[in-house]
Amino acid sequence: MGRDIVPKKESHLVLADIPLDLVEVTWWDAVSYSSWDSVREDGLRLNRSYGLLVYDGKDKKNGKHILTLAASIDNDLKDDVGDQIVIPKAWVKSVRKIEKVR
DSSP states (O other): OOOOOOOOOOOOOOGGGOSSEEEEEEEEEEOOOOSOOOOOSOOEEEEEEEEEEEEOSTTOSTTTTEEEEEEEEOTTOSSOEEEEEEEEGGGEEEEEEEOOOO
């Protein structure tokens, strides 16, 4: 009735082999408060995110105003990425490439 699941051979990824840039992005994020409180003027918060740069808005008509990071990549180093965050480029303060060491 059920099929046997055969585990894949264990493989180890080396960060230097991943075909995407590893970056640190500093960006402003809106803050939402759900409780009753006095009026606040600090409606923004500076965040720092680290990830694989999947899309930087270049060379495409659609989405030129966004930056996409991924936290994980498929073992085959193909096009499958996971745990993505999409950040409006207008909110980005800086992007710094992190050198990958073998």
